[in-house]
Amino acid sequence: MSGDSGAVLAPPGVQRDGGWATRGRLAGHVAIVTGGTRGLGLAMATAFLQEGASVICAARRETSLADLTAVHGDRVRVATVDVCSAESVQSLMDGAMRQFGRVDILVSNAGVSRNGKIVDLGEREWREVLDTNLTGAFHCTKYVVPCMDAAGGGRIINISAGMSSRVAPGAAAYSASKAALEMFTRASAVELAKKGILVNCIAPGFVNTGMYEPLRDDERLRSRYERMMVSGRPGEPSEVAAAAVFLASAEGSYVNGHVLEVNGGLLWS
């Protein structure tokens, strides 16, 4: 295990009275963030590193995270994975166990969006969205459980979206995948509670990174979506990352099966 102190730590699912400091809240813990190479995933990985965790940033493409490595050294690892493939996810978990000997936190963040009205949407695009956003989280949950079991517990955080419960024409595949992911979160929470594994979901609104950027740069779409934002602005990646740190840390030890909307207030369309 990778704790800076080398001390044996309780898994993050178990809170020891007085045993947790307000800084370094994830010290010694090991996190996997799928889609952790850019956008929201990278923001959450960075926040976990700042809280003392070791983090594996996993995505399909090889990416150099030289800036992060310069600051956090070998607590940062980059791994390739395609969450659509069970074999690929299993080998991600095997690699994590080889490198760190434990996995305490999983963020199933890898996601794609393919827009198109239902009558126009190709079956290929539909499957790509469902396979990545929903089946990908199923693979990651299924294969991380033995690792967490070995550590005595853990935290799983799935990344849904405000569109899981709001309708936008052309977003049927994305919205359906995220709504199903929220139900999968609740089902996982019930099934894994006895293992000390807490499963929660963050549903971000529009966040100033990643897949929001094409909307932000399109005047017509931006004004349509800005009307939904009660706070009058998109969120910052760090504002979503702060919620992930809360759910991953001892402070979130009595939150389970919850969908946490982090959207500054979002109107129903």
Ligand SMILES: NC(=O)c1ccc[n+]([C@@H]2O[C@H](COP(=O)([O-])OP(=O)(O)OC[C@H]3O[C@@H](n4cnc5c(N)ncnc54)[C@H](OP(=O)(O)O)[C@@H]3O)[C@@H](O)[C@H]2O)c1
């Ligand atoms: N940005 C927002 O406003 C917003 C709002 C609500 C929800 N979200 C959710 O937040 C998550 C991250 O979104 P983002 O905006 O940061 O998107 P992004 O910048 O497009 O990043 C997506 C990440 O997922 C990885 N990925 C995609 N398919 C994958 C696969 N099959 N296997 C492994 N990794 C894969 C990508 O890397 P590779 O391409 O190299 O694989 C990339 O690292 C998504 O689940 C999204 O639905 C975002």
